[in-house]
Amino acid sequence: MKRVCLLTAVFLILAVACQDNFVEPENDAIVGTKSARLEKTKTFQIKGCVNAIPNNGGPVILCSPAEAGVAVPGSGRVSGHENIFGKFDPENSTFEKEYCEFTMTPVGPVIYMSTDVILLNMSGEKMFVKNHIWINVVSGDISGYSDVIDGFSGLKERPGAPT
Numbered sequence: 001m002k003r004v005c006l007l008t009a010v011f012l013i014l015a016v017a018c019q020d021n022f023v024e025p026e027n028d029a030i031v032g033t034k035s036a037r038l039e040k041t042k043t044f045q046i047k048g049c050v051n052a053i054p055n056n057g058g059p060v061i062l063c064s065p066a067e068a069g070v071a072v073p074g075s076g077r078v079s080g081h082e083n084i085f086g087k088f089d090p091e092n093s094t095f096e097k098e099y100c101e102f103t104m105t106p107v108g109p110v111i112y113m114s115t116d117v118i119l120l121n122m123s124g125e126k127m128f129v130k131n132h133i134w135i136n137v138v139s140g141d142i143s144g145y146s147d148v149i150d151g152f153s154g155l156k157e158r159p160g161a162p163t
Helices: 002-017 026-031
Strands: 050-054 060-062 072-073 075-084 096-107 108-120 126-136 140-153
Touching: 060 096, 072 096
Parallel strands: none
Antiparallel strands: 050 075, 060 072, 075 096, 096 108, 108 126, 126 140
């Protein structure tokens, strides 16, 4: 009889412990507006080769501070490929500079650019990316990272874009 009671108690403890209904995030417990389910995210390593082809005949973006007189092409096309998304359609994959900043650092002058990128692969899937890049003007070193904002199957419009 002791074994049955002990097994029942262990079973109940495991059953309750495996449910996320009882877990409340600290902020949500105070406010009480969200569900207690935990959000799950997945991280993927994306590798590839990307080429930015600037539109030298189009508008330029003046980097701040304006006194520096540094300007970069404001838009262009993107070609290349990556391991998850596949090959880009270079005619329909575009970038548009959102912001540019020129600063003097101990390693030389550096240009920071924030860019909105729309990638379209050969099967018609779109991916929206926010790119952050730093270019050392003297050495030519380039560093940065990209945040994938959203992605759709087929030729759908960007979220929040006027229709």
